[in-house]
Amino acid sequence: MIFVGIPMQANHLLCYYWISAPHLTWLITTYYSADWNNSSIKYPHLTSCVSNNMETFYCRWDVGTMQSLSNSEAVRLFFMAKIRLQPSSNEWHECPHYPPEKLNECFFSENYTYIWSEYSIQLRSRDNTILYDEKTFNVEDIVEPDPPLDLNWTMLNASSTGSFYDILLSWLPPPSADVKMGWMTLEYEVQQRKADSEHWDTQAELVKSTHRTLYGFQSNVNYEVRVRCKRHGGKKFGEFSDSLVVHVPLEASRFPVVALLIFGTLFLIAIMTLVILSQQEKLMVILLPPVPGPKIRGIEPELLMKGKVDELTSILGAPPELRPELYTNDPWVEFIDLDFEEQGDRIVNLDRDLLTDRSLLSNFAHLSIGFRDDDSGHASCCDPDLGSDADTSGTAAAAGLCSVTSITTAGNTPLEVPVREAMYTQVSEVKPYGKVLLSPEDEMEYNTAKDAKEIKTAENKKAKYDFQLVVSSDHRGYTSELNAGKNSPTREDVSSLTSSPEDYQKPYHESVTNPTSYITPSPVYTVVENVDRQNSLVLTPNSIPALVVLKALPTTDGYLTPDLLENITP
Amino acid sequence: MKRVSFLVVMLAQLLLSVASAPICAYGQTGCPLPTLADLFDRVMQQSSRMHGISSDLQSQFEHYLFPSKNMLGKWKCHTHDILTPGNKQNAQNIDREQLTEVILRLLGAWGDPLSQLHQSMRQDHNKNHGRDFSHSSSNKALEMSDVMQELRDGVLKMAEKMKLQGAFSNAVAVVQPEEARHSSAFAFYKRGTLSLLDHNDLLYCLRRDSDKVKNYLRILQCSTLPGLEC
Numbered sequence: 001m002i003f004v005g006i007p008m009q010a011n012h013l014l015c016y017y018w019i020s021a022p023h024l025t026w027l028i029t030t031y032y033s034a035d036w037n038n039s040s041i042k043y044p045h046l047t048s049c050v051s052n053n054m055e056t057f058y059c060r061w062d063v064g065t066m067q068s069l070s071n072s073e074a075v076r077l078f079f080m081a082k083i084r085l086q087p088s089s090n091e092w093h094e095c096p097h098y099p100p101e102k103l104n105e106c107f108f109s110e111n112y113t114y115i116w117s118e119y120s121i122q123l124r125s126r127d128n129t130i131l132y133d134e135k136t137f138n139v140e141d142i143v144e145p146d147p148p149l150d151l152n153w154t155m156l157n158a159s160s161t162g163s164f165y166d167i168l169l170s171w172l173p174p175p176s177a178d179v180k181m182g183w184m185t186l187e188y189e190v191q192q193r194k195a196d197s198e199h200w201d202t203q204a205e206l207v208k209s210t211h212r213t214l215y216g217f218q219s220n221v222n223y224e225v226r227v228r229c230k231r232h233g234g235k236k237f238g239e240f241s242d243s244l245v246v247h248v249p250l251e252a253s254r255f256p257v258v259a260l261l262i263f264g265t266l267f268l269i270a271i272m273t274l275v276i277l278s279q280q281e282k283l284m285v286i287l288l289p290p291v292p293g294p295k296i297r298g299i300e301p302e303l304l305m306k307g308k309v310d311e312l313t314s315i316l317g318a319p320p321e322l323r324p325e326l327y328t329n330d331p332w333v334e335f336i337d338l339d340f341e342e343q344g345d346r347i348v349n350l351d352r353d354l355l356t357d358r359s360l361l362s363n364f365a366h367l368s369i370g371f372r373d374d375d376s377g378h379a380s381c382c383d384p385d386l387g388s389d390a391d392t393s394g395t396a397a398a399a400g401l402c403s404v405t406s407i408t409t410a411g412n413t414p415l416e417v418p419v420r421e422a423m424y425t426q427v428s429e430v431k432p433y434g435k436v437l438l439s440p441e442d443e444m445e446y447n448t449a450k451d452a453k454e455i456k457t458a459e460n461k462k463a464k465y466d467f468q469l470v471v472s473s474d475h476r477g478y479t480s481e482l483n484a485g486k487n488s489p490t491r492e493d494v495s496s497l498t499s500s501p502e503d504y505q506k507p508y509h510e511s512v513t514n515p516t517s518y519i520t521p522s523p524v525y526t527v528v529e530n531v532d533r534q535n536s537l538v539l540t541p542n543s544i545p546a547l548v549v550l551k552a553l554p555t556t557d558g559y560l561t562p563d564l565l566e567n568i569t570p
Numbered sequence: 571m572k573r574v575s576f577l578v579v580m581l582a583q584l585l586l587s588v589a590s591a592p593i594c595a596y597g598q599t600g601c602p603l604p605t606l607a608d609l610f611d612r613v614m615q616q617s618s619r620m621h622g623i624s625s626d627l628q629s630q631f632e633h634y635l636f637p638s639k640n641m642l643g644k645w646k647c648h649t650h651d652i653l654t655p656g657n658k659q660n661a662q663n664i665d666r667e668q669l670t671e672v673i674l675r676l677l678g679a680w681g682d683p684l685s686q687l688h689q690s691m692r693q694d695h696n697k698n699h700g701r702d703f704s705h706s707s708s709n710k711a712l713e714m715s716d717v718m719q720e721l722r723d724g725v726l727k728m729a730e731k732m733k734l735q736g737a738f739s740n741a742v743a744v745v746q747p748e749e750a751r752h753s754s755a756f757a758f759y760k761r762g763t764l765s766l767l768d769h770n771d772l773l774y775c776l777r778r779d780s781d782k783v784k785n786y787l788r789i790l791q792c793s794t795l796p797g798l799e800c
Contacts, residue, residue: 083656
């Protein structure tokens with residue numbers, strides 16, 4: 001074993017080991033390099049040994065950083081080929097040909113190329129002292145064919161819309177490779193990409209034929225295709241061919257299906273719009289039938305909750321045409337023939353102040369008119385909130401609130417209750433058109449305004465409570481214990497009327513004496529003194545004629561409706 | 571995993587054996603006689619397969635044995651005394667009969683060593699010499715042995731057909747390779763005790779020879795069949 005170590009520089013060492021054995025002569029080259037300096041010196045080394053056609057091959061090297069060795073004389077290539085039946089097989093020979101036009105290359109012609117033989121290549125210095133690099137290979141392993149030529153494509157078929165198509169790509173094998181004889185068997189790989197893409201798509205399968213079908217090309221898009229080949233059974237591919245541009249313009253002469261669809265849709269929309277516009281009303285009726293408003297079958301619960309008794313009673317005592325509707329569905333309300341219709345319109349229970357205020361009399365019409373129960377559903381338009389003011393609460397019936405607030409015509413004073421003495425009068429009748437006729441003044445009896453007013457307000461408030469009580473506890477809801485009169489109906493009347501609790505019977509002073517006739521023209525009023533603990537009204541005796549004549553008691557058996565009771569107030 | 575791969579290999583082998591069933595050369599009824607083109611195709615497929623398996627095995631061995639890719643001189647092959655055309659010029663000068671003979675000699679020279687290789691690989695596996703790859707490689711060796719045998723039979727039939735069709739200019743009987751050399755063929759690679767190095771050398775030679783066979787068959791095909799896409 002011979003060892004030779006050649007220090008190249010302070011930090012490099014090239015060591016050579018020659019090992020002799022009966023059968024083998026190995027040359028092991030170990031190259032130690034340590035880059036202590038940043039500038040690393042690269043020594044000449046073999047870059048590649050390539051055969052293009054399996055008939056010849058070449059080896060190239062790089063001189064590295066040693067520029068002084070750039071001329072071919074400085075570096076020499078030696079080879080040894082184990083070729084059978086050649087006596088000089090085991091000897092090193094120098095490169096048969098250094099091509100003059102190329103630098104750092106050694107070319108092996110056909111005579112020096114043996115395919116299934118092992119070659120050893122060495123790169124040595126000029127004086128044969130330094131071995132720079134070495135390589136061993138078989139020629140069939142270093143075959144890299146030339147790229148194919150003459151790529152061209154033909155359209156195979158296109159989609160029905162013309163936006164996609166398939167092409168048949170064909171090419172010629174490289175002329176250097178003798179495929180005719182069968183000396184080289186080539187496999188081809190096709191790649192494609194869109195012109196603006198960086199990435200090439202590779203067809204997975206290699207083809208042995210010189211054509212290939214490519215699918216799914218888009219019209220109006222530029223594509224590039226390229227082909228490369230390798231030896232069948234080999235490992236290395238050759239260079240790629242030149243790229244071929246594939247482009248198919250989108251045919252404009254084809255029937256514009258998309259345009260037709262859009263135009264047809266727009267046309268249909270236009271026709272439909274015309275139809276809708278012309279038949280708008282009919283369509284509206286069909287599509288959106290008018291919603292019937294609610295018919296008031298009973299007491300508006302909102303009014304009850306708010307405790308606006310007067311509005312409520314005004315509703316109840318509303319124009320006579322409504323009354324049948326109010327009463328028909330109540331089981332306990334026997335519809336007794338209303339003398340109201342005979343005797344004219346019932347009076348809407350209004351506040352006395354309102355009643356006595358003649359200037360407001362003209363408003364009554366509005367009030368009653370204002371409350372109309374029609375199908376438009378305006379029944380609840382009369383917002384109880386409008387009468388929140390205690391003073392004004394009595395001024396407007398629920399019915400009249402809507403219209404009353406809007407009434408400022410004729411210079412009428414606003415509907416605040418005029419601060420004035422309480423005056424009582426009796427409403428003799430209410431005309432159908434809403435006019436209220438009052439009894440003549442001399443028949444009226446006056447109270448002190450203040451007391452009356454206070455009491456009235458207290459009464460109203462109490463009335464509210466009572467009324468609320470009545471309504472909430474008693475299903476019938478119409479047995480009003482409000483009772484300003486001293487005349488109480490007989491017990492049997494009361495009992496026949498209702499089965500309400502006992503405590504309600506007390507204040508029931510009304511006497512149902514004259515059910516079928518109107519009250520005598522002489523009004524009897526009394527003033528409520530206070531409300532006892534049983535929520536019954538205590539009337540002042542003798543200040544006013546005690547008798548409280550029922551205004552009108554059309555019902556039999558002492559049956560009283562709230563509106564009747566209200567009329568009995570003094 | 572080993573069992574699965576073994577099963578897969580056996581299954582593949584079964585399929586292949588079915589696929590490459592012996593051609594009915596006796597003209598039995600209901601058995602269509604293959605044409606020369608069919609024979610060539612089949613033979614080409616098998617030689618490609620042969621070359622592929624041997625390349626895989628050899629690269630496996632080389633990677634396992636010499637991972638650092640040292641430069642080592644390769645040993646001579648036991649088929650070195652078979653004169654084979656080494657370049658295109660020589661291949662053009664040789665005629666079809668000689669080429670066919672060369673092919674047959676090469677194939678014949680490898681029949682025995684391959685079966686012995688398989689056996690020795692299986693022994694290695696049993697001795698737990700190697701890792702998982704030795705199991706798969708012994709299967710591959712078995713596969714190669716079978717493929718080699720079938721390839722040789724196919725080429726024989728093909729040669730007979732060519733002779734019948736007058737492809738050979740001189741009606742020379744196809745020389746059967748000598749049988750005597752086979753016994754020492756495997757021993758040619760032994761360096762004493764059996765080792766993986768021996769396997770590697772053998773595989774290297776096998777790969778080279780299978781490449782030769784494939785190429786020669788291609789040349790034969792292109793020269794014999796007219797109008798073929800060569």
